[in-house]
Amino acid sequence: MQHFSIAIHGGAGTLTRGMMTAEKESAYLKGLQEALNAGYSLLAEGASATEAVVAAVASLEDCPLFNAGKGSVFTADGTHEMDAAIMEGTGRNAGAVAMVTGIKNPIRLAQEVMLHSNHVLLAGEGAMAFAKQRNFETLPPSYFFNQFRFDQWQEIKGSDRIQLDHTQSDHKFGTVGAVACDQNGAIAAATSTGGMTNKKFGRIGDSPLIGSGTYANNATCAVSCTGSGEYFIRGAVAYDVACFVEHLGVDLQSACNEVIQKRLLDLGGDGGLIAINREGMVSFSFNTEGMYRGYRKSDGTFYTAIYRD
Ligand code: ASP
Numbered sequence: 001m002q003h004f005s006i007a008i009h010g011g012a013g014t015l016t017r018g019m020m021t022a023e024k025e026s027a028y029l030k031g032l033q034e035a036l037n038a039g040y041s042l043l044a045e046g047a048s049a050t051e052a053v054v055a056a057v058a059s060l061e062d063c064p065l066f067n068a069g070k071g072s073v074f075t076a077d078g079t080h081e082m083d084a085a086i087m088e089g090t091g092r093n094a095g096a097v098a099m100v101t102g103i104k105n106p107i108r109l110a111q112e113v114m115l116h117s118n119h120v121l122l123a124g125e126g127a128m129a130f131a132k133q134r135n136f137e138t139l140p141p142s143y144f145f146n147q148f149r150f151d152q153w154q155e156i157k158g159s160d161r162i163q164l165d166h167t168q169s170d171h172k173f174g175t176v177g178a179v180a181c182d183q184n185g186a187i188a189a190a191t192s193t194g195g196m197t198n199k200k201f202g203r204i205g206d207s208p209l210i211g212s213g214t215y216a217n218n219a220t221c222a223v224s225c226t227g228s229g230e231y232f233i234r235g236a237v238a239y240d241v242a243c244f245v246e247h248l249g250v251d252l253q254s255a256c257n258e259v260i261q262k263r264l265l266d267l268g269g270d271g272g273l274i275a276i277n278r279e280g281m282v283s284f285s286f287n288t289e290g291m292y293r294g295y296r297k298s299d300g301t302f303y304t305a306i307y308r309d
Contacts (some may be wrong), residue, residue, distance in 0.1 A: 003280040005297035008056050010030060011174040011226050012272035015290025015306055025306065030066055032294045034305045035059040039180055040296040041204050048089045049188035049222070050111070050290040053174070053178040057107040057190045060176035064146055066292075067174020069105060072194025073142055076154035080144045083208040084192035085109040085121075088219035089278070096208035098123040100131065102138035107192045109136060110208070121208060149197070156198045159168075175207060177214070177224025179276040187278050189214050189222035194264070196229070205229025211239035218244040218278055221252055224288045226291070227264075227271010235259070235267050241275055252277050256285035 010032060020028075037234035039056030043049070061069025062099035066118035071078040084106035085096035095114025098121065102184055103109050113122055114135050122130050191214045197309070204231040206213035213229065213259040216222035223238040232238075239261055256275050262272070272286025274293060282295045286308075294304035 004043045004181055004183050004296050005196055005276065005280040005295060006036060006043060006052050006056060006178060007274045007282040007284070007295035008058050008060065008176070008178045008293065009224065009226055009274045009284075010060060010176050010292030012270075012286040012288045012291035015289065016291075020306075022197060028204035028306060031060065031063040031065050031195045032292060033046050034063070035176075035178070035238075036294050036296045036302070037198060039178060040122055043182055044298070046183055047186070048088075049180040049182040049186050050086065052180040052182065052194065053188045054111050054289075056180070057103045057176055057179035057192050061105050061107060061192055065193045066176050067102070067177040068192040069237055070144060071146060071149070071174070073149050073174070075195075075219060076157070076198045076200035078153070078220065079141070080194055081142050082106045082192065082194055083205055084190070085208040085210060085214040086110045086114055086190040087188065087210055087216040087222070089187040089216040089222055091216055094120050094210045094214075096210065096214070097127045098204045098208045099202060100127050102140070102260040103131060103136060104139055104143070104153070104214055106191050108175060109134075112136075115193050120210060121205065124202065126266050128308070139281060152197050159198070164285040166187035169215055173261070175226040177226060179216075179222040179224055179274050179282075180277055181280040185278040187216055187218055187222040187276055189216040189224045191224045204235040206237070209233060211236050213244055215239050217242055221255070221275045221277045223273055223275045225271060225273040227288070228269050231269025233281065235264050235269060236266060237273065241273065245277075252281055253283040260285040260287050
């Protein structure tokens with residue numbers, strides 16, 4: 001049987017020991033472990049990498065600690081606008097949504113776009129009309145209310161500042177993602193986010209943009225990113241990693257390091273990514289102090305971490 005594995009992230013940023021209580025730390029690690037188990041148990045049953053990344057990301061979306069789904073940050077208007085994308089390495093199918101509101105699991109809506117529309121990316125009102133047509137429930141704002149997130153927004157409300165969840169004073173970090181390799185050697189990537197606090201003008205980040213925050217191709221790798229979205233868009237970061245593997249033949253970890261530690265930094269961007277290839281090799285790279293991350297593999301290894309080692 002081919003090896004299978006799954007890796008996840010829950011955001012990268014100014015994460016240092018000392019700024020977190022033992023209680024908070026174990027709550028984050030528990031959130032990561034639950035998400036890994038949700039994806040891994042599907043892979044063990046023979047499910048596809050696509051199903052596994054959706055299950056893992058949906059689990060993180062349901063956890064209020066992360067900036068996605070239930071834990072999404074506030075926009076300048078005091079709403080929650082969420083972005084999500086999924087891509088499978090087989091056939092390079094993809095689906096994405098941007099600026100959706102009231103959807104419990106935006107990643108499932110992105111999957112629905114991939115499976116039941118002729119499009120890749122649906123945004124705003126159109127995406128909501130599609131959700132309605134596909135019988136997705138719309139939850140009230142109270143489901144997404146979180147006092148921490150509200151306080152974060154109050155700090156900068158009315159200003160022109162938009163704030164990356166990763167660098168805020170209460171150190172609540174966010175965007176979530178998963179990459180997986182299934183028993184058939186197929187790979188997939190999924191990313192979901194509430195974006196940046198106080199965002200306006202219909203701002204959309206890198207997460208739902210194929211090639212920027214999310215990318216998968218069985219021939220190279222599957223990638224999910226987190227960080228300052230504008231830089232990840234300009235750097236076409238997820239695709240850039242795949243390009244290094246495809247055109248220069250470098251190993252996955254070197255490709256990730258080249259893109260995150262050099263090319264993204266040269267642009268001025270901060271953040272990180274997770275990547276996997278069809279051999280089930282997992283790579284992490286981040287140029288911040290930490291990144292919520294973890295993997296579980298069929299060789300029995302199970303790893304979760306927050307800080308730079
Ligand atoms: N990349 C996300 C965005 O710019 C934010 C994040 O990773 O937390 O929307």
